[in-house]
Amino acid sequence: MRHLKNFVSVLALCLMATSVEAASPNVLFIAVDDLRVELNCYGQKHVLSPNIDKLASEGTLFERAYCQQTVCNPSRASLLTGLRPDTLRVWDLPTHFRMNRPDTVTLPQLFKNSGYHAQCVGKIFHNWVQEDWKGDEASWSVPSVLHYANHYHDTPKIDGPLPPSSASGENGIECRDVPDDAYYDGRVAEVAIDALDKISREEKPFFLAVGFWKPHTPFNAPKKYWDLYDRDEIPVPEHVTPPTDVPEVALTSARYKGGPDSEYLRELHHGHLAAITYLDAQVGKVLAKLDETGLRNNTIVVFWSDHGLHLGEHGLTRKTTAFELDAGVPMIIATPEHTAGQRTDALVELLDLYPTLADLCGLDAPEDLEGVSLRPVLENPKADVKEVALTQTPRPNYLKGKLPELMGYSIRTDRYRYTEWRDFQSGEAQARELYDHQTDPLEMTNLAGRDEHAKLLNKLGKQLDETLE
Structure with a gap:
């Protein structure tokens, strides 16, 4: 009888473990490049x-x-590690975050270490130019694909x-009558669909990251997406000065x-709008495949x-x-x-996003994360989790491994955007900006x-200091 009870106990534990694994939500993590807040769902009809x-x-x-820095590598490194650019000491395009933080556990790495199948299709981490830094191997269960390339090498095939x-x-703008997969994003969608088809049949939960390259320049979407717009009806900015x-x-x-x-x-x-609509079509293909797998009801997108x-x-x-x-970006959960x-x-x-996804999936996130979980906002859209959002950008813009001379630290409050351009060594403000979003x-x-x-x-200067502490 004792052996039977032990057997039943072990069986119950096994069934419980299987149930927990089955209940673990999947994550479809879709990244896009250079997409400002210009989508129909944001009011741009x-x-x-x-x-x-x-x-x-x-x-x-x-x-x-809001992003943490207004250029690809620092922004992506910050999101994927949950650490600010100053903590990572990553402010330019060439620097890989593991040069300064070799033991950092990234967001996909946390999922991989927690029993998930973690896979990357397309551009998620920055496409570093160094041959030794193609993505981040430690973050994924299988090698990344369609990740390493140059945007201006995205010529039709x-x-x-x-x-x-x-x-x-001019500046890479082209309109050719070619299929979607003539460019990177069409191929990213195809490979992502194949990946979803395969991993959806496995028992493990998955973290699938799909990184699209558009609407980053060059604006070279297939002709059918250009044809959806009447150029004479396209709104263009009136304020081009x-x-x-403003300080120089x-x-x-x-x-x-x-x-x-x-x-x-x-x-x-x-060309920009054509690129957005081309991107949107590829996102739609991947989401349709997720629906087809029957896993949408157990997947965070x-x-x-x-x-x-x-x-x-x-x-x-x-x-x-x-x-x-x-600084502002579209974000949907x-x-x-x-x-x-x-x-x-x-x-x-x-x-x-890092602490949010860890929270939603019940994972133990690293204690040093500098973001906060957005679960309270998902549960109550009127909730607030912070008083300001911080974005920064260095001068010179492209450092090539050197320290910045100046750093622009900018906080967005409910009403204002306040920016200080600080000497990076002394921390003294050299110039300031203030914009009132209620009137301007x-x-x-x-x-x-x-x-x-x-x-x-x-007041805003003290608020900035508190945010940087």
């Missing part, structure tokens, strides 16, 4: 993004999510002669020198962009600023257990030099 819009209707859309481009070709009283350090060398009526500006935005982008606004044409347009179709204006940061949402007038805002600047 000129954008054709039906698949991402549908995902938003099934989850929680974050109206005010088809059988037979290449169709001519009907775009100008720097803000009033706040700007970059990537300047737009034309006016708001420039044909090039209109073509630039046309996360959609995020690493930073924003300027396309003529402020007279700029790239990123690496501390303006709202570069859809879980099986939270209300669908929620929207929240809570201030959140990309590095909050486009950030066209820097109020920092005005006497009537002296008390407010002092």
Whole structure:
């Protein structure tokens, strides 16, 4: 009888373990590159993004999510480690986070170490140029694919002669009548679908990261996506000059020198919208496959962009600023257990995704994470988890392994964006910016030099110090 009881106990434990493993939610982790907050679900009705819009209707859309630094590598390294760029000492494109933090447990690595199958298709970590740093092998159960490449090497690959481009070709803008898989993102979607098909049949829960390359330049989506837009009807920015009283350090060398009526500006935005809709179609293919597997009801889907982008606004044409347009990002979290179709204006940061996913999946996250779990916001969209969101960017923009001379630290509060450009060694502020989003949402007038805002600047400066502590 004793042996029988022992057998029953062991059997019960085995069944319990199997049940826990079966109940562990999967994670589909979708990353995109350079997508600013310009999607139909965010109110930009000129954008054709039906698949991402549908995902938003099934989850929680974050109206005010912000990246930690406005360029790919530091932003992605921060999100995937849950640590700020200053903690990682990663502020440029070449530096791999393991050069300074070799034992850091990344977000996918935590899932892998917890019994998940962790797989990367496309660009998740930055595509470092060093041959020795292709992704991060320790993070994945199998080697990454379609991860390492150069954006400007994304030229069409088809059988037979290449169709001519009907775009100008300036800065890589091209419009060719080619299939989706002629470019990286079409192939990323295909490989991700194959991966989902395979891992959905396995007993392990999965963390599948799918990284799309668009809408990063070059704007070279297949012609059918260009054809969905009437160029004459595409909105273009009217404010194509720097803000009033802005310090020069706040700007970059990537300047737009034309006016708001420039044909090039209109073509630039046309190509950008085509790239977004092309991206959206690939996201839709992957989500449709997830539905087909029957695992949607046990899968958390996360959609995020690493930073924003300027396309003529402020007279700029790239990123690496501390303006709202570069700092703000789209972010959507859809879980099986939270209300669908929620929207929240809570201030959140990309590095909050690490503790959030660990929390939702019941994993023991590292104690040194610098973000917070967003579970309270998922449960109540009116909840707040922090008073400010912090974004930074160094000067010079591209350090190539050197220390910054200045660092722009920018906090977004409920009403204001406040930025200090600090000497990186002494910490002393060399220039300041203040934008009132209640009256100036486009950030066209820097109020920092005005006497009537002296008390407010002092308050926000202390708030910035507290955030950096």
